[in-house]
Amino acid sequence: MDALLLQILNGLDKGSAYALIALGLTLIFGTLGVVNFAHGALFMIGAFCAVTLQKILSLSSTTLDPTKTDFLGNPAKIETPYVESWFGPEIGAALIDWSVPLGILFAIPIMISIGFIMERGLIKHFYKRPHADQILVTFGLAIVLQEVIKHFYGANPIPTPAPDAFRGSFDFGSMLGFDPNVIIYPYWRLVYFFFSVLIIGGVFAFLQFTTFGMVVRAGMADRETVGLLGINIDKRFTIMFGIAAAVAGLAGVMYTPINSPNYHMGMDFLVLSFVVVVVGGMGSLPGAVLAGFMLGILESFASMNQIKAIFPGIDQIIIYLVAILILLTRPRGLMGRKGVMED
Amino acid sequence: MSYSKPTRRGLLKTGAIAGAGLAMPTIFTASSAHAFTNEPTGGSVTLGFNVPQSGPYADEGADELRAYELAVEHLNGGGDGGMMPTFSSQVLDGTGILGKKVEYVTGDTQTKSDAARASARSMIEKDGAIMITGGSSSGVAIAVQGLCQEAGVIFMAGLTHSNDTTGKDKKANGFRHFFNGYMSGAALAPVLAARYGTDRTAYHLTADYTWGWTQEESIAAATEALGWSTVDKVRTPLAATDFSSYIAPVLNSGADVLVLNHYGGNMVNSLTNAVQFGLRDKQVNGKNFEIVVPLYSRLMARGAGENVKGILGSTNWHWSLQDEGSKAFVRSFGQKYGFPPSQAAHTVYCQTLLYADAVTRAGSFNPCAVGEALEGYEFDGLGNGPTLYRADDHQCFKDVLVVQGKENPENEFDLLEVVEVTPAAQVTYPADHPMFAGGNLGECNPGA
Numbered sequence: 051m052d053a054l055l056l057q058i059l060n061g062l063d064k065g066s067a068y069a070l071i072a073l074g075l076t077l078i079f080g081t082l083g084v085v086n087f088a089h090g091a092l093f094m095i096g097a098f099c100a101v102t103l104q105k106i107l108s109l110s111s112t113t114l115d116p117t118k119t120d121f122l123g124n125p126a127k128i129e130t131p132y133v134e135s136w137f138g139p140e141i142g143a144a145l146i147d148w149s150v151p152l153g154i155l156f157a158i159p160i161m162i163s164i165g166f167i168m169e170r171g172l173i174k175h176f177y178k179r180p181h182a183d184q185i186l187v188t189f190g191l192a193i194v195l196q197e198v199i200k201h202f203y204g205a206n207p208i209p210t211p212a213p214d215a216f217r218g219s220f221d222f223g224s225m226l227g228f229d230p231n232v233i234i235y236p237y238w239r240l241v242y243f244f245f246s247v248l249i250i251g252g253v254f255a256f257l258q259f260t261t262f263g264m265v266v267r268a269g270m271a272d273r274e275t276v277g278l279l280g281i282n283i284d285k286r287f288t289i290m291f292g293i294a295a296a297v298a299g300l301a302g303v304m305y306t307p308i309n310s311p312n313y314h315m316g317m318d319f320l321v322l323s324f325v326v327v328v329v330g331g332m333g334s335l336p337g338a339v340l341a342g343f344m345l346g347i348l349e350s351f352a353s354m355n356q357i358k359a360i361f362p363g364i365d366q367i368i369i370y371l372v373a374i375l376i377l378l379t380r381p382r383g384l385m386g387r388k389g390v391m392e393d
Numbered sequence: 394m395s396y397s398k399p400t401r402r403g404l405l406k407t408g409a410i411a412g413a414g415l416a417m418p419t420i421f422t423a424s425s426a427h428a429f430t431n432e433p434t435g436g437s438v439t440l441g442f443n444v445p446q447s448g449p450y451a452d453e454g455a456d457e458l459r460a461y462e463l464a465v466e467h468l469n470g471g472g473d474g475g476m477m478p479t480f481s482s483q484v485l486d487g488t489g490i491l492g493k494k495v496e497y498v499t500g501d502t503q504t505k506s507d508a509a510r511a512s513a514r515s516m517i518e519k520d521g522a523i524m525i526t527g528g529s530s531s532g533v534a535i536a537v538q539g540l541c542q543e544a545g546v547i548f549m550a551g552l553t554h555s556n557d558t559t560g561k562d563k564k565a566n567g568f569r570h571f572f573n574g575y576m577s578g579a580a581l582a583p584v585l586a587a588r589y590g591t592d593r594t595a596y597h598l599t600a601d602y603t604w605g606w607t608q609e610e611s612i613a614a615a616t617e618a619l620g621w622s623t624v625d626k627v628r629t630p631l632a633a634t635d636f637s638s639y640i641a642p643v644l645n646s647g648a649d650v651l652v653l654n655h656y657g658g659n660m661v662n663s664l665t666n667a668v669q670f671g672l673r674d675k676q677v678n679g680k681n682f683e684i685v686v687p688l689y690s691r692l693m694a695r696g697a698g699e700n701v702k703g704i705l706g707s708t709n710w711h712w713s714l715q716d717e718g719s720k721a722f723v724r725s726f727g728q729k730y731g732f733p734p735s736q737a738a739h740t741v742y743c744q745t746l747l748y749a750d751a752v753t754r755a756g757s758f759n760p761c762a763v764g765e766a767l768e769g770y771e772f773d774g775l776g777n778g779p780t781l782y783r784a785d786d787h788q789c790f791k792d793v794l795v796v797q798g799k800e801n802p803e804n805e806f807d808l809l810e811v812v813e814v815t816p817a818a819q820v821t822y823p824a825d826h827p828m829f830a831g832g833n834l835g836e837c838n839p840g841a
Contacts, residue, residue, distance in 0.1 A: 056641045064635055121712060121806060122727045205451035207661045209698025219671035231676075232645060236669040239637070308669070309634055309662045310696050318634045353638035355627060365638075366630050 052223065052232050057350040059222070061238040063308070065346025070301035071319055072326040072338035073250060074294035080270045081287040083176040084173055085181050090320030091196055092295050094160065096302025097311035098199055099160055100153035101208050107133055107146045108338050111141050130233040148213045153303040158296055165295025169288050179304075192316065207310035212238040216307075237255035238307045245304050247380040249297060250339055256293075257335075266290055270333070331386025341384055398833060429759045430545035430840030431521045431653055432631060438493040440465070440745070440759065441482055441522030443513050443537060444551065446501040450657060452528040453692055453737045459730055460738035467725075468495045475725040476690040479718040479774040480746060498522060503531060506536035513537045517544050522757050524549060526744050530736060531555030531604040538567035545794060545840015547760045549744035552737040554656075555686055556607035559788035560829035564839040566760055568767055568787045570747065571740045574608035575828055577687045577707040578615030580724065580793035580815035584705060589650065591620035596648035598639055599771070600655050601628040608654045610828060612687050615827045616652075624648045629659070636663040640670050649677040651684045660686060661696035689796055692735050694808045697793055701798030702809060708794045710739040711774050719776040733803060733806050743775045747782070761837040763835035778817065785824035790817050 071093055078086045110129035118126035134142030145152070172191065176184045216237045223233035255265070257263035267282040269276045276283045302311070309315070326345055330337030351357060352368035364371075376384065428453070432437075442461045445454035450797050454742040467475045470487030477485050489495050498520040501511025509528065515669035516522040525541050526549035528534040534553035541548035542564040550558060550569040554577070559569050585593075595616055599605040613623050629639050640663070643651055651672060655663045667673075667684055675682040689706035712723045712733035722742065726734040734742070751766035754756055768784035802808055822829070 053642060054646055055645070057638060060637045060641055060813060063637070088592075118803070120804065121733045126804065167538060200447075200451065205448070206692055207658055207696035209665075209696060209700075218674075219669070231671075234644065234671050236671070238669070242698060280538060308666075310698070312658060312696075314658075315634065318632070348640040353642075355642050358627075 052357075053354060054351075055222070055226070056233050056235075057234050057345055057354060059233070059239075061347025062243050062343065062352035063346075064349060065343035066243050066340075067301055067305055067319060068326045068346050069339045070246050070249060070363065071298055071323040072330065072342045073253060073335060074298040074301075075323055075327050075337040076330070076333060076335050077253070077290055077294040077297070079327070080335070081266060082169075082173070082177065083292045084176065085161050085188070086173070086178050087185050087320065088168065088192040088321065089188075089294075089298055090318075091192040091315030092164070092298040092316070093302040093305075093319055094196060094199065094313065094316030095164065096161055096299025097210075097306045097315060098203060098302075099157035099299060100150050100210055100306045101203065101311060103153045103156045104146070104149040105211055107131065107149050107152075145159065150210060150212060150303065150307055153306075154300060157299045157303045161296040161299030162292040163291035164299075166288065168295070169291040173291070174288075178355025183283055191369050192320070196313045196316060203313065205313060205314040210306035211308045212241075212307035216241055219325055227248070229339045240306060243302050246301065249300060251294070253297060254335065260291075262286065324370060325369055329373050329376050331383030334383065334385040337383055337385030343386075345372060348372055395463055400802065405435065411829050412600060425426045427818065429761075429841070431517065431523045432781075433493055433521075433523060433758055436493055437496045438490055439520055440497045440521050440748075441493060441500060441513065441516035441525040441527075442741075443500040443502055443509060443521065443525055444518065444528035445529050445533075448498070448502075448504040452518075453552065453690070453735065454502070454527075456640045456692065456735045456738045457529070457741045459812045460734060460742040461497065461526075461727065461745060463726060463729060465495045465497055466743045468745070468749050473721075473725050476718045476722050476746060476775055479721050480560070480750070481773040485749055488654070490749045491750075491756070491758070492676065495577075495749070495794060500527075501534050501626070502516045502530075502537075504533060506532050509537050510540045511535040513540050514544070517541075517546055520544065523765075524748055526705070526748070527672065528553055529608075529813075531558055532602055532620075532753060534569075535559050535603065538562065538564050538727070540699045542566045542835070542838055545760060545838045547748065547763050549741075551741045551744065552610065553602040553604075556611065557603050557827050559786045559831075560607070561831035561833055563765060563786050563832050565787075565834040567629070568747075568764075570744050570789045572707075572709050572791075572793050573788065574611035574687070575822055575826070576793050576820040577608065578611035579820040579822075580707050580795050580813075581612070581687060582615040582771055583683070583815075584683065584795045584813055585616060585621075585650075586619045588705070590680070593621040593683075594678065594712045595621050595623050595648050595650045595652050596646050597623065597626040597638070597652045597654060598643075599626060599628050600631055600659050602631055603652045607828065608687055609652075612652055612654065614828070615759050621650070629655070629663070629806055631659065633659065634637060636666040637661070639664050640672070643667075643672065644670065644675075647677070649680050649682055651682070652687050653684065655686075656688055656690070657693055658696070660690075660693050661686075664697045664700050664704070679731070689809060690736060691806070691808055692737075694798060697829050702800050705796045706796055708796050708809065709736045710811060711736065711794055711796060712806070713732075713811060714776060716776060716778070716832065746775070746785045747772070747824045757840055761839050764837045778814075780817070785830065785834075792817050793820050 069373045075089050110131045112127045114125040116125045120126045133145050184378045219236050221234050258392040289299030327339045352365040404829035444457045466472045497514050501517050502509035513525050516769050534550045538548045548567040556574050557652045560679050578614040597609050599609040611693040653663050657696040686706040689708045694701045723733050751763045770782045773779045777791035793815045794811050796809040800812045
């Protein structure tokens with residue numbers, strides 16, 4: 051029982067990342083009809099926004115300390131971050147410590163700008179081209195973006211820790227009456243889960259309760275008619291691309307303390323997120339979120355030793371197996387809409 | 394006068410024959426005129442450096458490439474000579490190898506066996522490389538070693554830690570300076586017993602490929618010989634990024650030690666996840682829960698950040714060693730590049746000098762003569778103390794370092810501290826040890 055609860059918790063944070071990426075993918079597909087294989091790269095760029103802010107806040111002045119030596123025997127360099135010189139040691143250290151949450155503010159304008167540039171500069175030229183062309187160009191773009199990041203940041207993971215206040219684990223077991231230290235869960239993963247719920251709720255509320263969202267939903271349902279009413283739906287869809295890029299970017303920013311980011315992390319999530327979108331139903335936002343959490347939890351269950359003892363290697367194929375089963379029984383996915391991707 | 398009228402069919406036939414002739418690997422055409430593959434005839438000799446220049450181990454590959462360039466510079470008489478003055482063999486004189494200037498070509502393994510074989514083949518066939526060296530993965534090293542055996546060139550392995558490289562997959566043309574999984578187990582076990590006691594229960598998480606399997610087997614055997622028990626061995630996909638669902642079962646397994654048979658990004662992520670789940674703060678069976686990372690790399694330790702503090706592991710070499718060879722290499726590398734070398738850089742630098750030295754002592758570039766010169770060769774002064782290149786399996790036997798993540802690093806390179814230098818005798822095993830069984834060196838292949 052305790053193992054099951056623990057794996058459900060594990061699945062929630064994994065599912066949160068899948069759901070956030072899949073939500074952005076579905077937004078872009080539903081509005082612009084583009085299959086965006088560069089979406090994983092946007093997640094990765096978001097993570098590197100947090101890394102960049104950490105590096106900016108850690109920029110330091112260098113002084114030589116003659117009492118210590120470096121590895122070559124020269125006087126050691128003592129580095130003092132500028133933020134500590136400017137704002138005092140306590141505030142400066144706190145700014146560096148909180149670089150990941152501050153990365154959210156840093157990433158939003160950057161990700162929206164990248165989304166605009168991607169959509170206006172490249173993707174809009176492929177709206178009327180076949181999906182295969184869109185996949186090729188966006189996949190190529192993803193490779194270019196990750197190579198650019200590797201050029202500047204290297205291939206190795208870069209540690210980007212959570213603020214000190216969120217280190218350590220929460221003892222769920224004690225709260226639920228189990229033995230202490232049996233069901234424990236890292237604080238930051240809880241933060242990630244609640245953050246993703248907030249973002250997903252925000253996107254749904256934006257689409258559901260604002261005039262802008264209403265027009266976008268109308269455009270998703272019937273782009274031509276909305277256009278005939280004199281509404282510039284293209285402009286709104288471009289803004290939605292920017293929002294989708296920001297959602298992926300924020301998912302990346304907040305993911306950095308969970309696993310140290312590297313240039314390849316977007317690709318690691320991309321294929322799984324596409325499976326999530328297909329299982330949820332192409333173009334269905336609630337479907338993407340539901341499938342994200344469901345597959346995240348199933349993936350965690352499949353990693354349990356008891357399950358692997360019966361089905362060796364199941365942890366590596368469970369997501370694809372479930373995808374096949376769902377598509378066999380519900381060809382449009384869990385919450386797929388009739389007519390989407392069927393022409 | 395008669396002539397045949399050119400026809401489309403005739404043109405195609407001629408083109409096909411000419412194309413096949415041109416496409417035939419030069420390895421088959423060139424070697425027939427020489428005593429061995431790529432016998433150097435001019436004033437220079439070409440070495441092939443096959444390292445990951447892209448992919449997840451690109452940073453390690455870049456460090457290897459720096460060390461190779463430094464070795465070439467030293468062999469050609471440039472720089473301060475690095476470890477050449479401290480090397481026990483003093484036959485290298487800075488005039489290249491056998492008087493021929495050393496040149497090099499590079500290939501990108503991408504940490505993929507097929508890509509690594511393709512780049513090695515290209516360097517042998519197109520660039521005339523007389524020796525191939527490099528690699529940051531055992532899967533790649535074993536694949537390239539097999540190719541070099543077929544092609545008739547020497548393979549001086551870079552960073553490869555699987556027992557199989559000089560075990561069941563050993564080849565007469567292949568030589569390894571780096572240590573292996575068995576040696577990690579033999580070096581770590583006494584330190585683990587001294588620190589954590591002999592009544593422990595271990596849980597292994599293992600990368601699911603040749604290196605992970607042999608390291609798991611080695612560490613489990615070494616710790617079980619101490620009296621430890623192994624509660625479970627769980628294989629994790631090489632492509633895994635989030636290990637939380639593999640870490641969670643450890644919490645309720647009754648284990649009080651977690652052994653992470655992971656390397657590279659896998660190690661960074663699994664260790665980070667284990668620390669996040671509070672394993673290091675946990676008490677099990679009345680003891681503090683401990684984590685062990687049997688194969689450490691400074692470049693990878695940097696990725697894991699503070700999570701490595703206090704965690705034990707082993708390494709082939711570390712820049713903080715104070716023997717003359719290590720100091721000379723760190724000085725030489727540090728002055729050229731501005732930071733200390735990694736263990737990957739050290740092993741490939743040594744391999745390049747050892748190859749050049751063997752050619753010089755043999756008086757020939759013939760791979761069989763070079764192999765003979767390396768087999769059973771004893772040397773010193775390259776940073777690991779007295780070392781033997783054992784003839785039976787082409788494995789170097791030397792001291793192994795047990796290290797732990799440093800609690801209070803003084804700079805960004807100061808991540809690991811050496812807690813014990815395990816003497817070579819303690820990590821030496823018989824050539825017919827069961828963990829290394831199943832293969833044989835075969836015959837040396839000069840490629841002619």
